[in-house]
Amino acid sequence: MVRLSTLGATALFAAVVAADTIVKECGVGIGNCPSNKPCCSQYGQCGVGAYCLGGCDPNHSATLKSCMPAPQCQSKTYKFTDSKSSPILSNTKYLGDPSTADWVADGQPLFSNGVVYLTMAPDTVGTVLASTRYVWYGKISATMRTSRGQGVVSAFIMMSDVKDEIDYEWVGVELETSQTNYYWNGIPDYTHSGNITNSNTYSDWHTYTIDWTPESITWSVDGQVGRVQKKSDTYNATTGNWEFPQTPSRVQLSLWPGGLATNGKGTIDWAGGVIKWDGPDIDSAGYYYAQVRDVTVECYQPPSGAQGSGKKSYQWKDLKAVNTSVVLSNERTDLASFLATGDNPDKKPEGMSSATVTSVKTDAAGKATTVVSVVAPTDSSVGTVPGLDGAGFDSGDLNGGTGRGSGGSGGNGGSGDDGSDGSSGTNSNKPATTGWSQSDKATTGGSSSDAPRQFLLWGNFVAMVLVGAVMATL
Numbered sequence: 181m182v183r184l185s186t187l188g189a190t191a192l193f194a195a196v197v198a199a200d201t202i203v204k205e206c207g208v209g210i211g212n213c214p215s216n217k218p219c220c221s222q223y224g225q226c227g228v229g230a231y232c233l234g235g236c237d238p239n240h241s242a243t244l245k246s247c248m249p250a251p252q253c254q255s256k257t258y259k260f261t262d263s264k265s266s267p268i269l270s271n272t273k274y275l276g277d278p279s280t281a282d283w284v285a286d287g288q289p290l291f292s293n294g295v296v297y298l299t300m301a302p303d304t305v306g307t308v309l310a311s312t313r314y315v316w317y318g319k320i321s322a323t324m325r326t327s328r329g330q331g332v333v334s335a336f337i338m339m340s341d342v343k344d345e346i347d348y349e350w351v352g353v354e355l356e357t358s359q360t361n362y363y364w365n366g367i368p369d370y371t372h373s374g375n376i377t378n379s380n381t382y383s384d385w386h387t388y389t390i391d392w393t394p395e396s397i398t399w400s401v402d403g404q405v406g407r408v409q410k411k412s413d414t415y416n417a418t419t420g421n422w423e424f425p426q427t428p429s430r431v432q433l434s435l436w437p438g439g440l441a442t443n444g445k446g447t448i449d450w451a452g453g454v455i456k457w458d459g460p461d462i463d464s465a466g467y468y469y470a471q472v473r474d475v476t477v478e479c480y481q482p483p484s485g486a487q488g489s490g491k492k493s494y495q496w497k498d499l500k501a502v503n504t505s506v507v508l509s510n511e512r513t514d515l516a517s518f519l520a521t522g523d524n525p526d527k528k529p530e531g532m533s534s535a536t537v538t539s540v541k542t543d544a545a546g547k548a549t550t551v552v553s554v555v556a557p558t559d560s561s562v563g564t565v566p567g568l569d570g571a572g573f574d575s576g577d578l579n580g581g582t583g584r585g586s587g588g589s590g591g592n593g594g595s596g597d598d599g600s601d602g603s604s605g606t607n608s609n610k611p612a613t614t615g616w617s618q619s620d621k622a623t624t625g626g627s628s629s630d631a632p633r634q635f636l637l638w639g640n641f642v643a644m645v646l647v648g649a650v651m652a653t654l
């Protein structure tokens with residue numbers, strides 16, 4: 181989901197932001213990243229490493245090459261029966277090779293009952309799964325159950341690096357409505373929404389489909405067409421632009437606190453009110469959750485007239501940010517380390533060999549967590565893994581006039597020596613995301629839900645031990 185600020189609101193916000201909030205460093209109306217941290221993340225922060233991978237904004241990074249080329253589409257059905265069926269890597273571990281993971285996670289995904297739970301524990305900003313591969317037109321379906329409760333937003337979207345976007349969103353107080361939307365180039369035009377009515381999205385499984393072709397977008401629920409948007413109806417005669425999503429996009433599944441008290445009023449109102457960190461799901465499971473059973477991606481042929489014939493990656497040719505700006509290339513998509521960038525993909529930290537990089541399998545009878553990642557060494561002055569924002573992926577306020585609120589509860593300094601944050605200090609701007617900071621809360625309350633409560637606790641424990649060990653060796 182994305183609620184982009186207007187240019188003016190963003191600039192104003194950046195000027196008056198409090199010290200412990202998330203400041204946008206790059207983006208429309210702000211500018212580009214400097215060369216020492218060249219990559220502009222999806223959330224508008226500058227860094228190296230994971231900042232230069234999925235979501236990296238080519239238009240606001242230091243150079244056109246700063247963001248790594250994006251892995252091309254591959255048709256596949258992703259199942260989540262256990263932690264290995266569709267590998268999910270933490271964004272603190274993924275370095276851009278799509279053969280190592282199907283999804284990159286920020287937050288805490290958990291496996292149980294043959295599905296993946298996207299969790300949002302009290303005072304966290306939830307969980308996002310993003311596909312490691314991009315789609316340049318295709319038919320994408322997700323079978324899922326949403327979360328519920330005021331201020332709680334579940335989403336299944338397609339998002340490009342220049343913020344073309346195709347959405348399904350569910351507000352936790354409107355469980356009979358699937359809100360659909362699309363954006364072009366991140367322009368905050370809120371007149372493109374449309375609703376599909378369906379049975380309860382929290383209690384019932386539904387298959388939500390986005391059929392995206394060069395000519396149209398069709399949103400269907402359980403195979404029944406709910407909405408069609410034709411490209412031919414999006415032409416802007418003044419500018420000569422087709423204001424239609426047309427650049428390679430990642431699949432993103434998420435649960436986030438639209439009703440965070442620090443978000444803009446318009447966003448909170450849209451989300452159904454300020455989020456409450458209590459209620460039945462928090463009491464029974466320790467967190468809010470959405471469940472995803474499977475995702476199917478059917479890739480369409482690259483558009484006729486597309487430049488290049490590479491089979492490996494999508495690469496930006498220019499910054500017009502339209503369909504002709506993308507080249508089919510064979511350029512690599514992976515970085516040598518979390519200190520590398522698209523401008524210098526082979527860069528490795530000095531002393532890398534002395535750092536411990538541990539990988540632990542946690543699969544217990546098909547029920548395991550993915551919280552096993554160990555962070556590569558980082559640079560103390562530059563963020564290497566971008567964080568979520570409690571206001572949404574790249575949020576402005578829905579009412580457009582007041583700027584956006586801050587997400588989460590402030591960063592941890594990015595020094596990599598803290599260990600109190602789920603990302604273990606890799607991001608200087610990371611808000612409190614799902615880490616063990618909430619494990620106290622997760623231990624209170626009853627336990628009647630079928631959500632995998634124990635695995636959250638266990639995952640936290642494992643992560644804590646691991647990071648403790650790594651910190652000790654660094």
Ligand SMILES: *[C@@H]1O[C@H](CO)[C@@H](O)[C@H](O)[C@H]1NC(C)=O
Binds near residue numbers: 208365
């Ligand atoms: C590219 O950046 C310029 C300058 O910030 C901005 O005016 C333009 O809208 C941006 N386009 C996209 C697609 O981000």
Ligand SMILES: *[C@@H]1O[C@H](CO)[C@@H](O)[C@H](O)[C@H]1NC(C)=O
Binds near residue numbers: 373
């Ligand atoms: C869709 O439903 C939401 C929630 O009821 C409402 O706020 C919004 O105005 C609706 N949008 C459209 C286009 O009808």
Ligand SMILES: *[C@@H]1O[C@H](CO)[C@@H](O)[C@H](O)[C@H]1NC(C)=O
Binds near residue numbers: 416417418419
């Ligand atoms: C066409 O683009 C201009 C410039 O971005 C914008 O002001 C105008 O609202 C657009 N027209 C339509 C119909 O969207």
Ligand SMILES: *[C@@H]1O[C@H](CO)[C@@H](O)[C@H](O)[C@H]1NC(C)=O
Binds near residue numbers: 484486487503504
């Ligand atoms: C880009 O969009 C234009 C307008 O719809 C179309 O004529 C052209 O074929 C498209 N090119 C590619 C490479 O998709």
